[in-house]
Amino acid sequence: MGPLILNTRPEADSQELETTLLQRGYRLLSAPMLRIEFPQNPDQLDLADVQALIFTSANGVRAFTRQCDDRRYPALCVGDATARTAQQAGFTDIRSANGDIHDLARLIKDQIDPTNGALFHPAARKVAGDLGSLLRDGNFDIRRQTMYDAVPSDCLPNEVVSAISAHHIDAVLFFSPRTAESFVKLIERHKLQKDLVGTRAICLSSAVQDRLSVLTWLKTEVAKHPTQEYLLSALENAFA
Template sequence: MRLLVTRPERESQALAAELRARGHEVTIAPLLSIRYLDGVSLPKRDWQALLVTSANGARALGRIAEADLKRIPVLAVGEASAAAARAEGFANVRAAEGDVHTLDALAARVLDPAKGPLFHAAGSVLAGDLKAMLEARGFEVERLALYEAEKQDLPQDVLDALKDGQIGGVLFFSPRTAGQFAALIRAAGLPSSLGGVTAYCLSAAVAGELAGLGFRTVQIAAEPSLKSLTALISA
């Protein structure tokens, strides 16, 4: 099956290699490109823990964190963001199960509001308000945008492939990406061309952005993780 992967380029390349090894043809068309913000720095405080809600957040944090800060515990939203944090040199990393709600629950289990503030390495656009969740539990949370994800268009050859029924499935990992895809498909007049296409979605929130597009079926991962999402795709 020919699959369309819409993640940012870095994540798409690794995923495409995995899918090709399983016998699929893969086209990469990132709908978001990542730009790290200049002129930002990690405030100097006695942080109890650092929080990352994406692999890009982990990489952005690694760019600005000095060596001593890399010994501070990191709580990551999932295994991909945890792996990115470890690759950046953070020594004490724990992963939640894949979304801000499970990260909030993990923080509540292993951290103590009395033991110091938390720092959230965020993007310029948020998927869920982790800061508010943790503040409701009594934590002090400082959040700083370290990167932004800029919307990208679908290349014309990808639009043509969708129109001609050459793509059998599209993978979506965020509501923002799914929303951008929906907007581009509607602008191109192609919703009726998706009748033979399956949408593979990381969560119900992602799937919600695709309502009314006319996919053959919209499948939702059992849990918000890469492993769970790719398990939906038949060999």
């Protein structure tokens, strides 16, 4: 049997990931650390004079497409997973930064003329970085609108608690600082801090790793580039 992996990513983002893990021989448990919620009565979208859309997550694509049927806008995506979601939603002009928010800012500076109009950013209530500040010196008009919320989970599934207590989980995957923060709080709530000493933490970025530093791990691995493909490479390296 392969190593037992705990996936903490939200359910909507996990189908492709979990299929890949199973194909590579890993066993899986799932404990989404964030629950994505869309407003029941969303605000009207302000798309006047918008030249392109900014998607910093697949959930941004989902939020936008719940409220707007127009797919003619160029979709500026933080990474390939978000770009694939945009493609599945019907967008045709899709540009992927294949990285993090800093890579996305560079893509926008390189490919977008700020004089052609505003950039509309469907965002979560809490965002991981300040894209506006990264683009401030380029005179871009970033029109950010809160369109969904990522709510931290308030419990761990019983089977996950049992597996951690029994030291059965070989590695945990973390894709964002907020999922890491939620995980730490739940580990402390369940008093499982001493039960991760034989477990590996696989982190998308150093910012994710920082949120997990209060826990004692067998080892931590950080993806060389903030993409799912590189995170899976870090997972493989953890067992080398």
